[in-house]
Amino acid sequence: MVSLWREWLLGRESANYKVKSTTYARISGTITDVSSAGKTIIIEPADGNEAVTLEYNERTIFTLRGIIQVEPEQSAHAIYDSDNMIAKRVMVGMPPIELTE
DSSP states (O other): OHHHHHHHHHHSOGGGOOOOOOOEEEEEEEEEEEETTTTEEEEEETTSOOOEEEEOOTTOEEEEESOSSOOTTOEEEEEEETTTTEEEEEEEEOOOOOOOO
8 A cells, every 4th residue: 555655656746746844943032022812922032132023823832941821031942933933832931040149
């Protein structure tokens, strides 16, 4: 059965079967706004560049480290599709604690 499937695929014109590649980007910084109504999260990069607004959906994976919900002023790292600005994975944790003497 696999052999028949392979022969059928190889016999088809490859132009009919184009695969669109996805371009992913990443950002690390501080969350400045979260909207559950608009399903967006804004992250200001740690390097001082312009803030990035990402959409999220039911396929976005959120990983919360040491917190129970996503809020502004938390540190975040996100991987997103740069073509449509949809977050694929967002890792959120408390900002680093500065030690003082």
